[in-house]
Amino acid sequence: MDEGAQTRPEGVGSAAGVAGGGGAGGSGMGAFRRVMACVGVSPSAGLVVREAARLARSCGSELTFLHAGSERERVVEIVREGARDEPMLGSVEVIGREGTPDRVILEEARRIDADLVFAGALKSDPLFTGIVGSVARRLARNADRSLFLSIHRFPPEGVARTIVASVMFDDRSRAMVEAAARLAIGAGARELHVVREYDPYSARMSETTGAAGADSERWEHVQQTATRFELANFLEECARRLGVADGAGALERSGVALRTECMAGRGGEEAARYAERVGADLLVMPAPDRRLGVLDRFFGHPTETLLEQFPCSVLLFRRLKKGEAAPGVGT
Numbered sequence: 001m002d003e004g005a006q007t008r009p010e011g012v013g014s015a016a017g018v019a020g021g022g023g024a025g026g027s028g029m030g031a032f033r034r035v036m037a038c039v040g041v042s043p044s045a046g047l048v049v050r051e052a053a054r055l056a057r058s059c060g061s062e063l064t065f066l067h068a069g070s071e072r073e074r075v076v077e078i079v080r081e082g083a084r085d086e087p088m089l090g091s092v093e094v095i096g097r098e099g100t101p102d103r104v105i106l107e108e109a110r111r112i113d114a115d116l117v118f119a120g121a122l123k124s125d126p127l128f129t130g131i132v133g134s135v136a137r138r139l140a141r142n143a144d145r146s147l148f149l150s151i152h153r154f155p156p157e158g159v160a161r162t163i164v165a166s167v168m169f170d171d172r173s174r175a176m177v178e179a180a181a182r183l184a185i186g187a188g189a190r191e192l193h194v195v196r197e198y199d200p201y202s203a204r205m206s207e208t209t210g211a212a213g214a215d216s217e218r219w220e221h222v223q224q225t226a227t228r229f230e231l232a233n234f235l236e237e238c239a240r241r242l243g244v245a246d247g248a249g250a251l252e253r254s255g256v257a258l259r260t261e262c263m264a265g266r267g268g269e270e271a272a273r274y275a276e277r278v279g280a281d282l283l284v285m286p287a288p289d290r291r292l293g294v295l296d297r298f299f300g301h302p303t304e305t306l307l308e309q310f311p312c313s314v315l316l317f318r319r320l321k322k323g324e325a326a327p328g329v330g331t
Contacts, residue, residue: 030060031182032146036114037063038105038135041071044152045078048120051154053086055118058159058187064112065094068104072096102138109145115320121149123310143287145320146179150313153281159187160281160313165194166271169234172286175319177238180284181247185254189281192256194235195274197265198227220264227262235260276311287316 037052039045049065056063067075076094083089095112097104109117121136136149155161165180167173177194184192200220235258239247248258263270268285275283 030186031179032059032061032116034062034064034112034114035059035116035118035148036105036109036112037065037118038101038120039065039067039075039078040069041067041074041078044120045075046082047152048118048150049079049082049089050086051150051152051159052118053082053089053092054154054157054159054187055148057088058183059116060182060186061116063088063092064114065092066105066108067094067096068099068101069096070098101135102142105135105139106143109143114145116146116148117143118148118150121151121310121314123151140314140316141288143316144318146287146318147316148313149310149316151310153313155281158189159183160189162191162278162280163187163189163193163282163284164271164275164278164280165192165284166268166286167194167196167231167234168286169196169230172317172319174234174238174241176284176286176317177235178242179317179319180315181238181242181251181256184251184256189256191259191278192251193259193261193274193278193280194231195261195263195271196227196231196234197263197268197270198223199266200264224262224264228260231260231262272311280312282313282315283311284315284317287318 035052035056037048037055039048039052052063052065065075065079072094073096075096079089079092079094095108097108105117105119108114117139119136119139122134139147140149160183163180163184165177167177180192180194183189200223235247239245239250244250251258261274263274265271271285272283
């Protein structure tokens with residue numbers, strides 16, 4: 001790779017100090033350490049640049065831009081133009097590298113140790129593009145770190161007013177809820193919804209109701225009540241890990257209302273519908289724990305279901321420690 005393409009324009013430095021590392025959480029840590037934003041030369045490039053700046057500021061993170069193509073100097077100009085509205089853009093690195101875009105993006109994210117990749121996306125891919133997938137969709141299938149796909153509907157002067165986080169009851173989702181809470185606070189969001197799907201056709205239900213499904217409505221009510229109880233315990237555990245006695249109260253004091261919901265469903269479909277129903281600006285979900293292939297499209301992997309049509313911008317979350325690569329995921 002051309003070393004000259006990696007150098008910073010004169011006067012370029014870290015954006016971390018401008019972004020404010022302590023704004024998104026009680027411990028002084030932001031939601032992410034370093035955002036790498038992907039910018040092409042297109043009519044929406046200026047919007048992508050400004051959104052990336054607002055996201056990095058909300059996360060309390062460093063910001064780096066990547067242009068996967070041959071027009072780095074034009075992207076540098078676009079970034080400098082964006083500095084009129086976002087002063088932090090006057091000191092941000094712009095990397096240029098040619099090659100297959102999704103491969104270049106993932107390789108550069110690993111090289112600079114970005115824990116969040118930001119890219120623009122369409123709400124749904126055109127028919128012929130959908131056969132092989134747009135760059136954004138290919139990133140979602142292969143990324144080994146968190147990925148923010150924006151459909152360019154950020155609210156004025158912010159990142160999100162309403163954030164929905166769809167959780168599993170595991171350590172990965174605990175880290176995801178922590179990041180979502182920090183982002184909600186840093187972004188000045190109004191609401192954070194934490195939702196959990198449960199399978200109404202689970203083995204427990206079959207064993208209880210029998211093959212004929214007798215009294216299934218009563219059992220579903222029991223199952224929903226149990227899931228609500230589990231979700232409350234899960235959120236209490238998340239708060240304890242952050243050293244906070246009252247998570248909802250801590251969010252409320254920062255101006256963010258915490259909402260919870262449990263719903264019958266599988267694979268994230270109901271969570272996506274819920275996000276659309278409440279007018280969410282951002283849906284946060286666990287990233288796939290491996291690369292997705294062609295068979296996952298036919299057998300309905302949850303991420304593939306989501307990729308068919310985004311209800312809003314999407315953050316596929318994967319927590320990485322500094323310098324760590326996700327296990328089992330590569331180029």
